[in-house]
Amino acid sequence: MKRSSYIVLGVVSAIFVLSWVMKSMSLSEVDDSIMQGFLLTVSAFLTLSIFSFLYKDNPFYKFAEHLFVGVSAAFWMCQGFWSTLVGNLIPRVSESLSGFFMVPYQPGSFNFHYWIPVILGLLLLMRLAPKGGWLSRWPLAFIVGTTAGLNFIKYLRSDFIDQVSSTFVPLLGDETNKWTGVGDFFSNLSLSADSQFVALLANWVIFVGVFSGLVYFFFSKEHKGVFGVGSRVGIWILMITFGASFGYTVMGRISLLVGRLTFLFRDWLGLIS
Amino acid sequence: MKRQIPYALVFLFGLFMVFQYFVPHESSEWAYEFLLDWIMIIGIFALALGIWSLFHLSVEKIRARKEGHGYSYITLAGLFVMIAFGFTARHGESWGFYLVWVFTYLMTIMLAARTLAASNEPGKRNMFMVATLGFLVATIAIAIFDDSWSFYFYTSEGLENSMWRRFFDFVMMPILSTMFSLLAFFIASAAYRAFRARNVLATLLLVAALIVMLRFNPWFPQMAGLSNWLMNVPNLAAQRAIVIGIGLGIVATALKVILGIERGYMGKG
Structure with missing residues (x-):
């Protein structure tokens, strides 16, 4: 790094700490004021980092951009895990796992069918295996086929027939x-x-x-x-x-x-x- | 065999989804609901595959010392901190050693990535491996002995960890909304170049955009009615023409996929 880069980094760090301290002091009547002050400063820093792209591509923008990629990927994964796997799948396939995750078990005579997507999902992970990659095409084929059939009817009805009749x-x-x-x-x-x-x-x-x-x-x-x-x-x-x-x-x-x-x-x- | 079975699966499930629409029986609807649930469940595994791909790509960038490889550490840090917040929650009022645990956990991940990246340098690799193990032991020890938080997850109100919500509100949303708001500047710049009444078509574009942009302007209250008419009538007509074209395109593509004419999704090999 150049000397000027260290100076810029130092100045930004000093402003960050100053903002944190001042913000925490201004929020002293609020519970958890130090954390609130820190989070508001982080939020402002990230906002300004993105705005800095208006000048030109720079390390602060890249920092915010890369952070966003990681955070959003994890966010959607966790969201999917809790809402779909824990919320919909586990209550139907396992009583003990439902107890572990504290979700109400939903017994049903056809619940064993839910093991099929689990198996297909695991086959999808075979893409990572050096020799079993071709097995991942089965779940892919299932998704592609089902989605194609679904879209065929859905778009034929909503984007063609309904639009023509409304015209x-x-x-x-x-x-x-x-x-x-x-x-x-x-x-x-x-x-x-x-x-x-x-x-x-x-x-x-x-x-x-x-x-x-x-x-x-x-x-x-x-x-x-x-x-x-x-x-x-x-x-x-x-x-x-x-x-x-x-x-x-x-x-x-x-x-x-x-x-x-x-x-x-x-x-x-x-x-x- | 490696390709024929997938093509047969695409055909069977595609055909089933088309025909079930015309069968007004509860068993058909039941199967339809089941298949939609299956897609969602398989999608989560695909998401895990995506996370692995992101991790692998970041480590590879660090290993090859590509330009800007330092930012890959930021991606990994964001990824694993959010995962930690998504899978842990506190029990009482105090966080105890939670932030120390997050730090040691993060260091374990970073050093593990560095160890993987240094696979061609045995000396460095061993050094990073020892450091990784040290932080791993500390991470496990804190997780076992600190009672103020745990890998306790779900309540009826949703995710329990307030850090998860705070990271979403103070990190993810500011970046996302600022990135989109940044487009206002680029759109203004594009408008300056595009909005010149050089001919009839450019004039129509300019006038329509101005009417819509002045919709909520207090000095031209009559613009609201005109703008609404523009959005609900001529705009609707052209959008409908575009939508009909898109719909026909999607239907044709879906048919090609079901019949096995379009096979690009299967990849090579």
Whole structure:
């Protein structure tokens, strides 16, 4: 390490300790104030370490990044262990283990079936064995096959049939706004949210938008003539969607940023109330 | 044999999951529920495999002294500290020697990783092995003699160890939310380049994004209604077109997998 790196490390360590002490003192009326002060300082240090990436990639950012990889991997493993293995499997396969883990035993006549995924899970670990790696393909095949079958039905129903049926909306009138003729339509023309005009406009935009969007994604025919017009309308609708999604994402990220800045200026530094 | 049985399993279970949907009988639903539980249980073993892979990768980086191998110690420390917090809990008000135990446990893991990494250097390896054993003995001794905490785990309220919750709140969540909030800066930079009304399409993108971003702005209250309409009507239409395409793609891929046309998931060998 360079001399300048040691200086930076020393300064950051000094600021960390100072923050810890000051935070613990400010939280003196709280139980466990030293631990609370330490944790708030750690949290602020990690927040600033991640923000430091805005300058450039640096050791503090890498530290936080690597720590996160380890912590989150362990978090999901422990969560899965306690909720799935201890919460769902053990109460069904072993009374003594249920007692050991203090979860209520759930006797049932078909509980022996739960040993099958345990065996398949152990076969999955055979991937680590030098010669038995091919056995790990069996549980993999089970997961792939079951998930493929599940997705086949699920997506066919929710992403295709349901979406297509929702697209065929009434184009002249619906339950609340019955079509009573052109004269009535124009005499009651209004831009209020519950007017017939706005409801029909929405239905037309959805119907035309979905079809033109699909036309844009259909590449087996050249986009010329009527098909080309449909494709052009499709890309307009898609650009509106991309803009709206972009704006929505920006707002979400800004909201997170405000949350982190609030933490730094209120919870850590105490500069805002 | 090594490949035919897995292909047959994929076909059988895939076909079963497709057909069970059309059989409105309780035994079909029962089997469906069973299979979903099985997937979740096998998934936990896959997670253990992932943890092992992370450990192995980190040790390998340390052994090969790759660039930035020092950070692998940080990954290992985070991994094993969180595992320790996830599998232990205190009994009373005091933590006793718990933090000392965490330190000795962590040192055992770090030195064990260093021992594995020094497999080509016998002198160093023996030294690290002795140190590992020393810390291991200390770890076991504290675990046996310290009564203030234990490997006691689960209650109806969830995980008992408050350190687990604190690590989640003060380490994991700040990093995660700051990483996502960091994207606000990059998105702003991207917006500066993308949002130029050079043609009709770019103008549509710009106007739609501005309307949505001004949704909660107190100076333009009418934007809320317009933004809602934009999200619920034209946005819904295009999203639906995209979703139909994605759905058809997933259905086609699932069919290819079930019929054994797509076999990439099986790997080589």
